[in-house]
Amino acid sequence: MKHRAATFLTVAVAVSSIWAAIPKENRTSDRFGYSTFLEDAGRVTILADGYPASVAPKSGYVPVPVAVAVTQPGRRVVFRPESFTLVDADGHAVPAASFEEITTKYGRRNHDRSLARLRPIAVPETIGALLQVPSAFYPPVNGGTRIPEVELSSGTWFQDILYFPVPPSGLHGVLTLRVTIQGEPTVDVRFVATEKELSGANG
Numbered sequence: 001m002k003h004r005a006a007t008f009l010t011v012a013v014a015v016s017s018i019w020a021a022i023p024k025e026n027r028t029s030d031r032f033g034y035s036t037f038l039e040d041a042g043r044v045t046i047l048a049d050g051y052p053a054s055v056a057p058k059s060g061y062v063p064v065p066v067a068v069a070v071t072q073p074g075r076r077v078v079f080r081p082e083s084f085t086l087v088d089a090d091g092h093a094v095p096a097a098s099f100e101e102i103t104t105k106y107g108r109r110n111h112d113r114s115l116a117r118l119r120p121i122a123v124p125e126t127i128g129a130l131l132q133v134p135s136a137f138y139p140p141v142n143g144g145t146r147i148p149e150v151e152l153s154s155g156t157w158f159q160d161i162l163y164f165p166v167p168p169s170g171l172h173g174v175l176t177l178r179v180t181i182q183g184e185p186t187v188d189v190r191f192v193a194t195e196k197e198l199s200g201a202n203g
Contacts, residue, residue, distance in 0.1 A: 029190045033122030037191035043072040048177045049121040050193035063112045065121040069157035080149045086164040089173025097163045110140045135160040
């Protein structure tokens with residue numbers, strides 16, 4: 001029995017050592033579901049889904065479904081597309097595309113919404129039980145009114161699809177969804193967005 005315990009402890013230490021040796025920039029945030037990655041910043045929890053980007057054409061723009069929740073008391077928080085930046089594995093940062101840019105240069109919004117209905121972003125039950133606030137940064141063609149900003153109070157959340165220009169180094173490696181929140185620390189959600197990396201990602 002003691003031998004088994006000692007063996008288990010040795011293996012656990014070895015795994016921890018290997019994990020600690022992996023550079024932080026090569027790690028993802030906590031994985032929640034097959035393609036969703038979660039970063040809990042205390043008051044704000046943010047999730048990013050890499051699946052739509054993994055099956056989308058690798059040119060033009062990248063769809064990234066997100067879910068954002070404010071779970072603890074405090075001031076209201078406002079989110080706009082400008083709050084979000086996509087950083088590629090080599091550190092190149094691209095801001096979220098403007099609504100006008102997407103309406104004139106991107107023709108897959110309806111497809112992306114259909115995919116999101118078939119394969120919605122995975123969220124914890126604790127977030128899904130909160131009050132969901134409507135969001136439509138980039139509404140589908142002939143599919144509703146644009147909502148350019150979303151305001152969250154404690155106990156509320158929203159989900160939406162963001163669009164970014166494909167970053168200079170593409171989608172390989174660990175990507176970072178950087179969220180700038182007024183009055184709160186910046187939150188980085190680290191995720192992957194290729195079929196190969198989703199199949200083998202470690203959070």
